[in-house]
Amino acid sequence: MTKHSSENQLKTPRTKLKRLSARGSYDRETIYDILDSGFICHIGFVADGQPYVIPTSYARIGDHLYIHGSSAGRMLGNLSRGIDICLTVTHIDALVLARSAFHHSINYRSVVVLGKAEPVTDENDKNTALKAFTEHIIPGRWAETRWPSKLELKATSVLRLPIEEASAKIRTGDPKDDEEDYEMDVWAGVLPLRLIPGEPFPDSRLKEDIAIPQYLLEYKKRGPK
Amino acid sequence: MTKHSSENQLKTPRTKLKRLSARGSYDRETIYDILDSGFICHIGFVADGQPYVIPTSYARIGDHLYIHGSSAGRMLGNLSRGIDICLTVTHIDALVLARSAFHHSINYRSVVVLGKAEPVTDENDKNTALKAFTEHIIPGRWAETRWPSKLELKATSVLRLPIEEASAKIRTGDPKDDEEDYEMDVWAGVLPLRLIPGEPFPDSRLKEDIAIPQYLLEYKKRGPK
Numbered sequence: 001m002t003k004h005s006s007e008n009q010l011k012t013p014r015t016k017l018k019r020l021s022a023r024g025s026y027d028r029e030t031i032y033d034i035l036d037s038g039f040i041c042h043i044g045f046v047a048d049g050q051p052y053v054i055p056t057s058y059a060r061i062g063d064h065l066y067i068h069g070s071s072a073g074r075m076l077g078n079l080s081r082g083i084d085i086c087l088t089v090t091h092i093d094a095l096v097l098a099r100s101a102f103h104h105s106i107n108y109r110s111v112v113v114l115g116k117a118e119p120v121t122d123e124n125d126k127n128t129a130l131k132a133f134t135e136h137i138i139p140g141r142w143a144e145t146r147w148p149s150k151l152e153l154k155a156t157s158v159l160r161l162p163i164e165e166a167s168a169k170i171r172t173g174d175p176k177d178d179e180e181d182y183e184m185d186v187w188a189g190v191l192p193l194r195l196i197p198g199e200p201f202p203d204s205r206l207k208e209d210i211a212i213p214q215y216l217l218e219y220k221k222r223g224p225k
Numbered sequence: 226m227t228k229h230s231s232e233n234q235l236k237t238p239r240t241k242l243k244r245l246s247a248r249g250s251y252d253r254e255t256i257y258d259i260l261d262s263g264f265i266c267h268i269g270f271v272a273d274g275q276p277y278v279i280p281t282s283y284a285r286i287g288d289h290l291y292i293h294g295s296s297a298g299r300m301l302g303n304l305s306r307g308i309d310i311c312l313t314v315t316h317i318d319a320l321v322l323a324r325s326a327f328h329h330s331i332n333y334r335s336v337v338v339l340g341k342a343e344p345v346t347d348e349n350d351k352n353t354a355l356k357a358f359t360e361h362i363i364p365g366r367w368a369e370t371r372w373p374s375k376l377e378l379k380a381t382s383v384l385r386l387p388i389e390e391a392s393a394k395i396r397t398g399d400p401k402d403d404e405e406d407y408e409m410d411v412w413a414g415v416l417p418l419r420l421i422p423g424e425p426f427p428d429s430r431l432k433e434d435i436a437i438p439q440y441l442l443e444y445k446k447r448g449p450k
Contacts, residue, residue, distance in 0.1 A: 014273075014275055018297065018298055018299045019295055019297050019298045019299075040315065040317055040331070040333075042267040042269075042278050042280075042313060043278070044267075044269035044276040044277060044278035044311070045276055046271055046276050048239075049309065050239060050311070050339060051269040051270055051271050051276050051309060051310060051311045052269060052311050052337070052339075053267050053268070053269035053278050053311045053312075053313040053337065054313070054337070055267075055313065055315040055333065055335050057331060070244055072243065072244050073243055073244045074243045074244075084274065084276060085276060086269070086275070086276045086278045087278070088267060088278040088280065090265065090267070090280040092265055092420065094426075095362060095363065097363070097366065097441075098370070099370065099371055100370055100371040100372075100373075100377075101355060101356070101359050101367060101370040101371065101372055101373055102355075102371075102373045102374075102377040102381070104358075104359055104362075104366075104370075106265070106282060108280065110280050112278065112279070114275060114277075130326060130327075131326070133329075134326050134329055137320060137329075138320065138322070141322065142326060144411050145323070145324060145325055145326040145329075145411060146324055146325040146326065146327075146406055146409060146411075147325075147326055148325075148326055148327045149327075152325075156327070174428045174429055174430070175428055181371055182430050182432075183432070184371060184432075185432060185435060186369050186370060186435070187369075187425075187427070187431065187435050187436070187438050187441065188427070188428040188430075188431055189425055189426050189427040189428040189431060190425070190426045190428075191422050191423070191425050191426075191444070191445065192422065192426065193420050193421070193422055193423070193449070194420070194423060195317065195418050195419070195421075196419060196420075196421040197416050197417065197418055198416070198417035198418070198419060199417070200412075200414055200415070200416050201319075201414050201415045201416070201417065202413070202414040203399045203400055203413040203414040203415075204399055205407050205413075206413055206414060207407075207408070207409075207410060210410060210411070210412050211412070212412055213412050216412065216416065219416070220416065224418070
């Protein structure tokens with residue numbers, strides 16, 4: 001089975017949208033596009049019967065999502081035991097202003113991935129994952145930095161989640177008002193929202209004569225993917 | 226007990242930060258400031274043993290958070306049964322570029338609230354909550370819209386979550402590099418990120434001669450709170 005012929009695996013009774021199913025999508029292209037456009041996810045897991053939702057950074061390599069952190073934290077410690085988790089990525093694209101309060105909405109793209117994370121223990125694999133985090137956020141940054149030492153790699157827990165059960169949900173376009181409301185003298189439409197970089201702010205201990213690197217200027221111009 | 230003397234209630238063994246406790250905060254002022262600066266949360270809940278994390282909009286009124294949706298959906302249907310949930314709000318403020326790959330980080334503010342949601346059934350209370358959603362996102366919008374009908378109120382599930390067990394986690398400022406890395410000739414610092422509104426885009430069926438309202442121009446200039 002080739003990578004992109006396994007689309008139907010991603011749709012299961014647990015990931016199938018129960019409402020507004022026209023907004024749902026289950027193919028890898030759509031899901032990967034949304035995943036690759038972000039760098040912060042929210043991970044849901046259960047500890048002592050209580051669900052927790054914790055934000056963390058992530059990167060995709062092939063058909064796996066990678067997360068990392070200290071194994072001393074609540075999340076990584078729990079996740080490394082192979083419990084069921086949910087990893088959700090959400091992009092807010094616009095406020096949708098309808099003529100009726102009821103039909104106000106938000107244009108967004110989100111992905112939900114269900115599964116169990118597994119620890120990445122091989123040193124090279126861990127290093128590859130850490131490189132992916134940096135390069136996923138700011139392409140070009142990794143080459144310039146001091147790379148992780150053996151001790152740092154040991155102190156970092158890296159987990160990977162196979163993308164096998166997932167769904168995307170997307171809302172785009174105009175508000176949908178009730179037919180009789182279209183006659184109202186009220187402005188309606190969408191207000192786009194985008195995460196935009198400001199001016200790079202140098203570290204208070206930055207050495208003199210170090211210019212802002214080209215890849216950062218390009219990132220600033222382009223914004224997050 | 227006055228509202229702001231009950232701070233210690235919010236810190237419990239379940240919300241106490243296990244790592245980097247200097248980043249943690251448990252007072253209502255800090256937590257409410259972060260909650261009021263956003264409009265999208267991620268809600269974690271368990272259904273058939275599987276945790277789910279779903280993005281949704283919210284608004285705070287006093288010491289409660291309100292969410293809404295269709296009771297036909299997976300989330301509202303489950304939540305209205307009074308199960309344990311986690312509501313998390315995250316703001317990404319900046320990328321933090323350290324000299325070492327290992328110390329790269331993100332400046333952020335997040336809040337985690339644990340508890341059980343309860344249905345809001347009174348029609349006036351539901352209406353007040355729906356007004357809060359609209360006004361929380363775009364102050365000034367509610368007055369101009371067509372307000373919810375009895376039928377619409379009935380079709381909408383509104384739930385509220387008391388803010389009784391919560392924590393905030395905040396990272397700000399410069400990267401923290403290992404002492405020996407400060408000598409490296411590598412740019413280090415922070416790159417601020419902010420959700421910024423673009424140009425309002427009129428609905429394809431907008432009536433002629435309806436100008437963009439003043440509150441929307443102000444929102445566009447100011448951005449999300």
